[in-house]
Amino acid sequence: MGGGETRRGARAGLRYGFLAFLAGAVLGPVRELLLAPAMGGLPAALLEAAIMAALLFLAARGVLDRMPPRQGWRARAAVAGVGLAVVLLSEVALDVALEASGIAEARAPRSVAEQAVGLPLLLWLAALPLLLRR
Template structure:
């Protein structure tokens, strides 16, 4: 760990919590558009690619907004805290949403995602984790 160690990572947590919440909300808006409008019209993978491009831009903008909560001298450790907290919030929110959809029976109405569609999601998750190290306040 760099200068500050765990304390430095903790300094990035508020920004990461905001980042993760905003990222999940963006996905919650774009996901139904992908599922209900795009996928039936153009297919699952093309819809995932369109959605992925929109999410990539949104994540960049949201990372910049959340990075404003980082300390002015934020180095690697606070940015790692932001990245880790952001990814954790998104994953936990996705798990909760998936459980709710499963319990309601709505998940049965959705076509199974192909491996390529899932790969788009994994790339977005990697992008989410990388952005705190790339953006500036």
């Protein structure tokens, strides 16, 4: 039971991580280009985080709903772990690409407070598959 369940969870985690990264890839430029200049960096980051938290909930619910019923904690832990790994690795790849292209130098610097807003979102991303049940 454990191996197949974990494999299904890992596949679902790939979808979950992709959806989470996609949401951030869309909202990040909106925050940087539209919201931050209009309302300031920290309020823009907090607004983005609230929207991301809701989108992560919907993504987790959608991914878990597509899995067979009554998946155990191993499958949900795999969704959480793989999803988190996908997001973190994708973020690193995006940072490297932006740095290599020179775009990173043109970006406005983010304060420590603005950057810290993302940490609870990562915890939320990892916790949701374990908290939500069908």
